[in-house]
Amino acid sequence: MSLVETVSANGQFKLLVHETWCKGCRICVDLCPTKTLAMVESPDRWEGSIVKVTNMEACNGCGICEAECPDFAISVFAEGKSKPAAGGAA
Amino acid sequence: MSLVETVSANGQFKLLVHETWCKGCRICVDLCPTKTLAMVESPDRWEGSIVKVTNMEACNGCGICEAECPDFAISVFAEGKSKPAAGGAA
Amino acid sequence: MTHNKDRVFWAGNETIAEAALRAGCNFYAGYPITPSSEIAALLSLRLPQTGGVFLQMEDEIAAMGAVVGGSLGGAKAMTATSGPGFSLKQENIGYAIMSETPCVIVDVQRGGPSTGAPTAPAQSDIMQARWGTHGDHSMIALTPGTPAEVYRETVRAFHLSEAYRTPVMLLIDEIIAHTTESFDIPTDEDLGPIHPRTWYQERYGANSFRPFHDFYQGKHIHITGLSHNERGFATTTPAIIQRGIEHLVNKIELNQKEIERNDTYMLEDAEIALIAFGSPGRASKEAVDIARAEGIKAGLMRIITFWPFPTATIRELVDKVRAVIVPEMNMGMLRGEVERAAMRRDVQLHGVNCVGGVPIEPQQVIDKIREVYRGL
Amino acid sequence: MTHNKDRVFWAGNETIAEAALRAGCNFYAGYPITPSSEIAALLSLRLPQTGGVFLQMEDEIAAMGAVVGGSLGGAKAMTATSGPGFSLKQENIGYAIMSETPCVIVDVQRGGPSTGAPTAPAQSDIMQARWGTHGDHSMIALTPGTPAEVYRETVRAFHLSEAYRTPVMLLIDEIIAHTTESFDIPTDEDLGPIHPRTWYQERYGANSFRPFHDFYQGKHIHITGLSHNERGFATTTPAIIQRGIEHLVNKIELNQKEIERNDTYMLEDAEIALIAFGSPGRASKEAVDIARAEGIKAGLMRIITFWPFPTATIRELVDKVRAVIVPEMNMGMLRGEVERAAMRRDVQLHGVNCVGGVPIEPQQVIDKIREVYRGL
Amino acid sequence: MAFNYANWLRQDLMPHIWCPGCGIGIVLKSAIRAMESLGWNQDTIGFVSGIGCTSRAPGYVDMNTLHTTHGRALTFATGLKMAAPDKNVVVMAGDGDSAAIGGNHLIHSCRRNINITMIIVNNEIYGMTGGQFSPTTPGGARAATAPYGNIDPGFDLCKLTIAAGATYVARGHVANGIYLERLIKGGMAHKGFAVIEVMSNCHTQYGRRNQHPDPAELIEHIASNAVMLTKWDKMTPEEKSGKYPIGVLHKETDKPEYCESFYKLQQHAQERVRDASRKIAEAEAMKPKREGAGGEPSEN
Amino acid sequence: MAFNYANWLRQDLMPHIWCPGCGIGIVLKSAIRAMESLGWNQDTIGFVSGIGCTSRAPGYVDMNTLHTTHGRALTFATGLKMAAPDKNVVVMAGDGDSAAIGGNHLIHSCRRNINITMIIVNNEIYGMTGGQFSPTTPGGARAATAPYGNIDPGFDLCKLTIAAGATYVARGHVANGIYLERLIKGGMAHKGFAVIEVMSNCHTQYGRRNQHPDPAELIEHIASNAVMLTKWDKMTPEEKSGKYPIGVLHKETDKPEYCESFYKLQQHAQERVRDASRKIAEAEAMKPKREGAGGEPSEN
Amino acid sequence: MRTEIRFAGVGGQGNILAGEWVALAAHNMGLNALQSPTYTAQVRGGPTSVDVLIDKNPIGYPRLTSIDFFLCLAQGAWNLFATQLKQDSIVVVDPNLVTKVGPGPQMIYPISIIQVTKQAVEKPVYTSAVSLGIFCRLMSTIPQDEMIRTIEKNAPSGTVEKNLLAFRAGWDIVDETKPVPRDELALAVA
Amino acid sequence: MRTEIRFAGVGGQGNILAGEWVALAAHNMGLNALQSPTYTAQVRGGPTSVDVLIDKNPIGYPRLTSIDFFLCLAQGAWNLFATQLKQDSIVVVDPNLVTKVGPGPQMIYPISIIQVTKQAVEKPVYTSAVSLGIFCRLMSTIPQDEMIRTIEKNAPSGTVEKNLLAFRAGWDIVDETKPVPRDELALAVA
Ligand SMILES: Cc1ncc(C[n+]2csc(CCOP(=O)(O)OP(=O)(O)O)c2C)c(N)n1
Ligand SMILES: Cc1ncc(C[n+]2csc(CCOP(=O)(O)OP(=O)(O)O)c2C)c(N)n1
Ligand code: SF4
Ligand code: SF4
Ligand code: SF4
Ligand code: SF4
Numbered sequence A, B: 001m002s003l004v005e006t007v008s009a010n011g012q013f014k015l016l017v018h019e020t021w022c023k024g025c026r027i028c029v030d031l032c033p034t035k036t037l038a039m040v041e042s043p044d045r046w047e048g049s050i051v052k053v054t055n056m057e058a059c060n061g062c063g064i065c066e067a068e069c070p071d072f073a074i075s076v077f078a079e080g081k082s083k084p085a086a087g088g089a090a
Numbered sequence C, D: 001m002t003h004n005k006d007r008v009f010w011a012g013n014e015t016i017a018e019a020a021l022r023a024g025c026n027f028y029a030g031y032p033i034t035p036s037s038e039i040a041a042l043l044s045l046r047l048p049q050t051g052g053v054f055l056q057m058e059d060e061i062a063a064m065g066a067v068v069g070g071s072l073g074g075a076k077a078m079t080a081t082s083g084p085g086f087s088l089k090q091e092n093i094g095y096a097i098m099s100e101t102p103c104v105i106v107d108v109q110r111g112g113p114s115t116g117a118p119t120a121p122a123q124s125d126i127m128q129a130r131w132g133t134h135g136d137h138s139m140i141a142l143t144p145g146t147p148a149e150v151y152r153e154t155v156r157a158f159h160l161s162e163a164y165r166t167p168v169m170l171l172i173d174e175i176i177a178h179t180t181e182s183f184d185i186p187t188d189e190d191l192g193p194i195h196p197r198t199w200y201q202e203r204y205g206a207n208s209f210r211p212f213h214d215f216y217q218g219k220h221i222h223i224t225g226l227s228h229n230e231r232g233f234a235t236t237t238p239a240i241i242q243r244g245i246e247h248l249v250n251k252i253e254l255n256q257k258e259i260e261r262n263d264t265y266m267l268e269d270a271e272i273a274l275i276a277f278g279s280p281g282r283a284s285k286e287a288v289d290i291a292r293a294e295g296i297k298a299g300l301m302r303i304i305t306f307w308p309f310p311t312a313t314i315r316e317l318v319d320k321v322r323a324v325i326v327p328e329m330n331m332g333m334l335r336g337e338v339e340r341a342a343m344r345r346d347v348q349l350h351g352v353n354c355v356g357g358v359p360i361e362p363q364q365v366i367d368k369i370r371e372v373y374r375g376l
Numbered sequence E, F: 001m002a003f004n005y006a007n008w009l010r011q012d013l014m015p016h017i018w019c020p021g022c023g024i025g026i027v028l029k030s031a032i033r034a035m036e037s038l039g040w041n042q043d044t045i046g047f048v049s050g051i052g053c054t055s056r057a058p059g060y061v062d063m064n065t066l067h068t069t070h071g072r073a074l075t076f077a078t079g080l081k082m083a084a085p086d087k088n089v090v091v092m093a094g095d096g097d098s099a100a101i102g103g104n105h106l107i108h109s110c111r112r113n114i115n116i117t118m119i120i121v122n123n124e125i126y127g128m129t130g131g132q133f134s135p136t137t138p139g140g141a142r143a144a145t146a147p148y149g150n151i152d153p154g155f156d157l158c159k160l161t162i163a164a165g166a167t168y169v170a171r172g173h174v175a176n177g178i179y180l181e182r183l184i185k186g187g188m189a190h191k192g193f194a195v196i197e198v199m200s201n202c203h204t205q206y207g208r209r210n211q212h213p214d215p216a217e218l219i220e221h222i223a224s225n226a227v228m229l230t231k232w233d234k235m236t237p238e239e240k241s242g243k244y245p246i247g248v249l250h251k252e253t254d255k256p257e258y259c260e261s262f263y264k265l266q267q268h269a270q271e272r273v274r275d276a277s278r279k280i281a282e283a284e285a286m287k288p289k290r291e292g293a294g295g296e297p298s299e300n
Numbered sequence G, H: 001m002r003t004e005i006r007f008a009g010v011g012g013q014g015n016i017l018a019g020e021w022v023a024l025a026a027h028n029m030g031l032n033a034l035q036s037p038t039y040t041a042q043v044r045g046g047p048t049s050v051d052v053l054i055d056k057n058p059i060g061y062p063r064l065t066s067i068d069f070f071l072c073l074a075q076g077a078w079n080l081f082a083t084q085l086k087q088d089s090i091v092v093v094d095p096n097l098v099t100k101v102g103p104g105p106q107m108i109y110p111i112s113i114i115q116v117t118k119q120a121v122e123k124p125v126y127t128s129a130v131s132l133g134i135f136c137r138l139m140s141t142i143p144q145d146e147m148i149r150t151i152e153k154n155a156p157s158g159t160v161e162k163n164l165l166a167f168r169a170g171w172d173i174v175d176e177t178k179p180v181p182r183d184e185l186a187l188a189v190a
């Protein structure tokens, strides 16, 4: 298991995935309203797969994935802002 | 403290007072609707007084005194009947 | 290598559950706790099949109360727990002692104190088993060390609790609880007959200070945790209180012979005696074998009835050998009792103590034997 | 016959409450139980006056939890109970031990087991004080015997709990609790200074395995009842678990000298030693006087720190005398410890035991002294 | 003849220990009459209590009686009931016993809906231990441990037990033992967990500290605040203040009773074993199997 | 920037021990956001738990954390709160921890209305010990100790805590962490005892035995039965069956908060002492006196 | 000189209070005083007693072994607590309440204490003060004025006057009473 | 002959199941078998292992002291459980999951067990059966047919076929695998 953080962006929003912490539960994928995320095979993980950002264009920054990941493995940024897009503290 | 049971009757009802058990709390006297009962001095009891039937004529056999005596010290009989006047098991 | 149908492959917890059923246990109340939980899980399946009651209560206090209630209702009742739950049960264990209500309490020891190391083996509740509840009393506590022994002692725990009208404790450790192993179930002959409670009244009636009966036998008995007279009713008369408490202690202590059980290995000519209980007995036995192979006359006494403590037996043993080693998974609880029993200042008494939540290995024991041997 | 304002007429329970306030106790949580209840009643009046917290919780388990919580919140916290409540507290006492949270637990002993004889004196929780909770640990338990001593030892209980980062028990019996008596409050000099918790960090910091701090000191400490590392976080590493438990035991056992306190009377040339604790110490002292008047060289050792047990002191004493008599209001708990300490089979060891809920009288003790003397 | 308590009492142990005028005796009498009027046989009754003044009741009634530990009466009663479900189990305990130390067992017994009758004698104080405040002591009242007046808010035990799942909940008081008998009888006849809260007097420990040292007066005071449920429902919040409703406050018959559920389960398990004896060793196969995946947690 | 959990976590102890997909992490995150949005300072928070999967939460948050004994979190929390009433105390515990062994402390904390926030992660099972049924496991469900299906009726924890006297009671679930944050924040801001019940998933112990082995699926299942309170109130009993209401179910502001009551009492006592110092030894005179008559009971 | 005193009766008579006040008075005089009440299981109307020890020297064994003064107001209490009596113990009983006295003391003061109380102050709750009066008159342990000071200081406000009246009644009744041989107690009923 | 076997990995991989079935098969053959799983605090995704002992003679000390066969599916598990290994222990690891191996064994079989499982039956939950296949092929302790019988008898209904497929895949992969010296494990990643 390597210590990896990946970043994806679409101009408006940025998704940061803390792969080391992702346990591959699929909750974010299921709850993302825009199908931005997907599970992908990860041969070095016995669970078989972890999350990847596969359709960043679609992301609307709703913050659900961030709020729903039990493992603190996804963060959603509104680019250029210092506030969370949603789901964070007001 | 002597072992005493006293019986009073008025033709219709009979009151049996188990004096040995009466602790002189005055509850029966207070709750009797007909003032049949009274507390009387009892020099051999440090509490000072125990219950006495002082006005048997008035008793209407309601059974309240029996039901309310915490010390099982009063029984109410309907004379000639084997059932309690009231307050007992149906 | 015959296919014996009484040859089984069970873990200690499974064995306790099955042996309890064999002993006629028809009532279990408990609250889950690692590493005892499998006993409850298995009984939740098996008791309904065998016409018994399985209750999962809101906590261990409730479970212990229900066990006493169940026993008074006529059932052969049992509970199982581990350290923290064992602590919680202590008040109602005292009630079972005082009210002379037969029941069996299993404590699967884990690392303590407090939450400690819940999944790690330890033997550090053994003093608590004796002294955990307030007030004067005695205690029967069994500490089997092998799978067949776990089975046999579970059955015997029920027998003793009925005979002595007292809660009987069965203490194992996490290693025994969770090690699944092939073994032959003791035969009917080994185990002796299984009796209903009424049977005990004739043989052991005198062991009950209060009337022997349970509820609903037309006797209108009264049971209380207050000091009581021989009729079972509360008393404040010093002589009766004294008599009652002496009864609780003496019915057990004076019958030590009948209750005591030990296992010995190569002690006849031993110069170094190991004294152990529970799973460290196995490492000790291996160490004895190694020692013997090296020409060191070692032997092993394994304590199966820990309480009442086999004081006389150990005193005798200590006098016969030149040194004693006590391997145990605590800081020296058994060693302390051996010390008391020995009553000699010149005895060479050594411990092999492990409280790290790992088993004692034969290597540790043989190392100590060699060291002690060199010093003799 | 001066009118000293520090001369008071207090019962033992009252003395404990007042001494606790003197020691800086500013937090009490409890649940009523005879014969300890007056401690709570008095503190419910006095703590609010002195800026402290008084909590009556829903049961003893809750009270013990609240005491640990209060202590972690920075308070000098105490609870008081009797037998059944003491049994219930055992799990959370174990938590206080494991989490190294200072607090004081008073057990006013009454007749047991179970509900027993609630208003009658006994000394039968003393083994439970040591072994009542599961898992390996050590224990500090004080057993004062005179009114001034009850005051002094209550103050010392707080000191020891802070110094050794551990719950400290103070055990008295119903006689001490409910006997109102004239006595002089120990002077400031007798008692020594009263320190805030921070003071202890410098002097006794090493007695804490986890970080010494309480909550809200900017340290973000973590407290758990699980076996933990020196940072306070749960661990399953055997070496650390082992180290943690050894720490819990050693910080007390290795400091026995600093913790131990006994009182002796006429022991210098004694041939017969009485060993006692708590209120039987007074009957024993009277008996010593009578014996001496008869020319019997008797003496008395009164144990004030019962746990850790004064093993070495007693071993020495036993070697000096020809016989030992242990008067106690239980079936022989202290006698058992004296036996262990003596480690001699030739020692003449006798008990005067009363479990009927009445005090031991000087007559019973002198009778035993005479009997033993005749047999010498 | 008047009610013959003699059959129901251990007369050699009388007079009982309760203070002159203590309402506990009134409650006990009502319970006795209720049992007789239901035709219960003393041999088949288990009468259980905890510790407290109220909990001394079992000592005086002539049946199978069980005086347990403080707060735990219902746990013993649950075991007793499950072991012999055809017998009647009655529990009588104080407010402290039932709702302070025993609160958890109370709500869990409600939840299970086990066929036990629980009579709570609520004298709003710890009587036996000398008058410390209980979870039902009124705000502001003095108690041994509330010298400045009680600040602890109280429980409404009927509300609590209804919310916890009891299927028969009633409240009465000691100034009307005849009505109390009816309420208790209703609870005893009910199949399921029945709670009868009885407002009672402890003039000795509560009254003496709170201007009600006289039992007769305190009992009348208690009566004066009681309002029949039918009337209660029509009262304004202001009118309700300081008063309490009496009567059967809750009754529900469709929740399964616990013993029945269990013994049904037992029957089902035994049928499965019987069926299995046709297919060899199915019982063995029913043992829990570890599945192919998933954690094996078991901890703490 | 997105929410910065880093400040709130003991990152060196991550990843946490919970199973992949376990909802406890979602609840913890919501609680963290709620604390930050209230501007709470970590130095001034006491975060307390009992024993269980849920109760491992304190290990991961960077503040003053207390992992206590099973069922007793609220007792430690009460002591902690009373000793330092100006600090914030949050408790997080499982359904077993809170409502089985801890049920009594839960209802008594509600009764006292002490200013503590209690977050109950209700996964309807004993997760940590291997999936035994809890007091909230649905009827019929399989569990390690319910191989024939659970017969124990369950608690409605919100109903129970309301009846016990809690002054803020809300329910949410893990499929909507953003809403959950609001509910928790409401509880934390509330002065008094606040209960937030969170319906969560234990696919490992509950789900595997009950056709919901997949966390994402089980979470969606949990969400599918939730109904906003506003809608709930308009539903028929039939429509309600199998569903549960979410939202703030109860809020009450006029019941006194316990710390406040106590510290008022303390002030009053101190004033009395100060007054008394004028009249010599009045403090002494305030000691309880035995009156001329009445029993001196103190027993059991 | 060690003085041993016991007041016994049934719960609520105030016997324990009497003992407390005797001990307190002694304490206030600078003597060593010790007081221990029963905590029996029968406190509500059941037998109770209080033991008092007074000594110039430190007190050793804290229970009574040889009683100097014994006052008893209930037969049940006599049966339980009439122990440790000497032949010359000063013993007072209310002959309406205690009728059977066992071996031990030679002479007994029969005083109808309840009646005396009722006559003096109407309510029986002042029995304790009457007992104190009797004690002070019969024993020289506590001077009258010291006892009165103690009553004044410790009686609940509003009850001082009646307590003092009762005390005086107790003191006075002694002068009208002669001790009778144990066997003749029955004849002494008022 | 005492045979010592350990399967290790992380929770949920089914390692414990593999050990259980090996032991059970031995037991059913009439051998003495013993099996003990870890109960560590990190069970959910944390390191787990199961120890198996098989002997014709009664088993003494119930823990491993000198391992004959070790199969490991996680680095964390290796770090914790790669103890009691001998130079000639037969050691199998998934080289994608275990990359750093400490001292002890000389040779290691690098088998991408997860991949093999997925290829054979898609779901990683059948890892345990693959491990069993590997074990049977490498060790002579349990005959193939006995192992298959055990799987058939104990696998949850509906999963038997897939378990057997996985078992076969494990058995077969051994033939394609050569053990590598410990130091060269890193090169063996699939
Ligand atoms: C474990 C335990 N804690 C405390 C006590 C002391 N105790 C006995 S009865 C009682 C409370 C009595 O109050 P309640 O239950 O209301 O009964 P009541 O006497 O008022 O009828 C208490 C605290 C005990 N016996 N056991
Ligand atoms: C006194 C005591 N009894 C039992 C246990 C065992 N135990 C630990 S956690 C737990 C229940 C866990 O269930 P829950 O509280 O619902 O938490 P979850 O794991 O589901 O989050 C139990 C019974 C214990 N640690 N202590
Ligand atoms: S922020 Fe919203 S839309 Fe974007 S990935 Fe997350 S859940 Fe999907
Ligand atoms: S919710 Fe978190 S842990 Fe689960 S798959 Fe998504 S990123 Fe990974
Ligand atoms: S029966 Fe009724 S009327 Fe007659 S005395 Fe009793 S209470 Fe009075
Ligand atoms: S109610 Fe009973 S005890 Fe009270 S005065 Fe009347 S008869 Fe006597």
Ligand code: SF4
Residues within 6 Å of the ligand: E017, E018, E019, E021, E022, E023, E024, E053, E054, E123, E127, E128, E201, E202, E203, E204, E205, E206, F297, G044
């Ligand atoms: S103390 Fe109170 S509850 Fe107890 S018997 Fe007396 S009046 Fe009744």
Ligand code: SF4
Residues within 6 Å of the ligand: E297, F017, F018, F019, F021, F022, F023, F024, F053, F054, F123, F127, F128, F201, F202, F203, F204, F205, F206, H044
């Ligand atoms: S066992 Fe259940 S509650 Fe525990 S971490 Fe796993 S999913 Fe969560």
Ligand SMILES: [Mg+2]
Residues within 6 Å of the ligand: E094, E095, E096, E121, E122, E123, E124, E125, E126, E127, E134
């Ligand atoms: Mg009460």
Ligand SMILES: [Mg+2]
Residues within 6 Å of the ligand: F094, F095, F096, F121, F122, F123, F124, F125, F126, F127, F134
């Ligand atoms: Mg749960």
